[in-house]
Amino acid sequence: MELNFNSERPIFQQIAEGIEDSILSGVFPEESQIPSITEFSVQYKINPATALKGINLLVDEGMIYKKRGLGMFVAQGAMEALGKKRKAGFYEKFVASLVKEARRLGIGKEELDVMLEKGFSEGEKDKEGEVVL
């Protein structure tokens, strides 16, 4: 997980998304403990209040829960919930900006379809590559 201090996105949001990514990729499995506020603060050299604000976003959404005196843990079912959440945001985050940039460059729908086709077939190759490895 990397933070970009020059990004337009606030650091606390980047922290929340970084933890989400780690849950989705299995780095933080369900029911496992995540690092403490202090550990995040020291690792990324950020004020603990910022780290807390990011983690609280996930606590409010029920992805993370706190065990008093023990620390913070990934909730049961967080992976599925996150998958749904990311899917819901997929259009806004990727498709809308893809079409916007395509329009700017004069790439039409047909040309875009060809590229998507190519993207999917190369993605398949990558998958095969992974199996071989």
Next chain:
Amino acid sequence: MSIQIENVSKGFGQVRALDGVSAVLEENKIYGLLGRNGAGKSTLLNIVTNRLFADSGQVLVDGQRVAENDDALSQIFLTSEKTYYPESMKVKDAFRWTRNFYPSFDEAFALRLAGSFQLNLNGKIRGLSTGYASIFKLVTALSVNTPYVLLDEPVLGLDANHRDLFYRVLLAKYGEKPFTVVLSTHLIEEVSSVLEDVVILKNGRVLCADSQENLLARGYAVSGTSSLVDSYIAGKEVLSVDSLGGLRTAYVLGKVEPGELPQGLELSRLNLQKLFIQLTNEEGEK
């Protein structure tokens, strides 16, 4: 529990170094004390610790006046440019000596930390390079365990590795047991992620004192073609405008309403350094 700075003024001859400065430094928060050269940062810190005397106004620590009050002063530790140790004193002796003044000083921690920074314990303090003089002060400040720690230009002369180590140790200490930290510095970009609250001084006055979050929410930047930007900012409170060829960026105070921004304009957040530069520029520099 807090440090209250009440209407403090201080002059040096004709120069009015501080002019009616009021601010509150609350317990267990990390502050940035920011200002350009000569804004009055060091003077203010020296008055807070009774090393300089205010012409008027007062400073209270947890409700007690600091002037000639050793009890109140023992709650605060200030590192500053000047080194007050005797000529021939060695680093390790200075640690021992510090414990006499600050009973909560953790000598074992200081020795360990000195090791992490490769600070020579047998070196004479007066003989330390700029970087190691800073390190010596930081090691002391991080080991002293007072409720208020004021750091004047803490990373002066430190290389990137040592600055990194300093911020990590500071945050680890703070995470373990919070205390009030005031970082007075020019290196805004570097410290901004560490700061919760910010006090900006300009020409001896408090320009603003707020949480960093609130401060950054006060404005935004828009960029686009000159004509689009110019028509958008007409009638708005504009801090400044940069032009690069046909591209124009305006720093605007206020909030953007969703959907208000015309097509073709890009919106970006201010960061602390940008905001600081815009707020503290003098006329001729714009």
